[in-house]
Amino acid sequence: MFYWIMKHIVVGPILLAIFRPWIVGLENVPKDGPVVLASNHLSFIDSIFLPLVVDRQVVFLAKSEYFTGKGLKGWATKVFFQAAGQLPIDRSGGKASEASLETGLRVLGGGGILGIYPEGTRSPDARLYRGRTGVARMVLEAGVPVIPVAMIGTETVMPIGTRLPKVRRIGIIIGEPIDFTRFDGLEGDRFVLRSVTDELVHSLRTLSGQEYVDVYASSVREQRAPQSR
Incomplete structure (x- = not known):
């Protein structure tokens, strides 16, 4: 109920009126049933605007730090992410990754x-980077369709490192569902996981028109971090 109030009465209408997102392909999101929305990631606000334009609740797995901050700012951040329907996960790897997978599967199972x-992380320069195979494993284990989504122009509204967004129009392109049931039972095959991931990222590239870079975005961000100090 809290999520519905924030989305439809409080936060949602205000943000939609200010940023006036244009949307293509909204009809590709099914009215019911489990589905994965797999999006490119240009800005922090991607996780805000995609759920706002979809009629159903969209759950993102957000890093746990957003829910554990101290003081007024920490409380406000926690409330905001809860209102956005996001769930906290530990992204440190290992057993934490397994827990994240299980959390995602519970959402889809429901x-x-x-x-x-x-x-896996925001693009450091608006280009599209190599996909992590965790998304493929989740899709295959859950046996659900995946819909590619391209966020357009969000990096100009709120670039990495900024705290306040600029008022500019953004776009959202929702592609047609992709069925990977031909790989049923092969979620443990790393070659299949890479193939599914690459096919999905190719779909994102087609929708977004981004330049593709065949390395992980996290690696590029780590290399650039010392230069920004």
């Missing part, structure tokens, strides 16, 4: 919509 970023 018939919900799960939002995922195949790149």
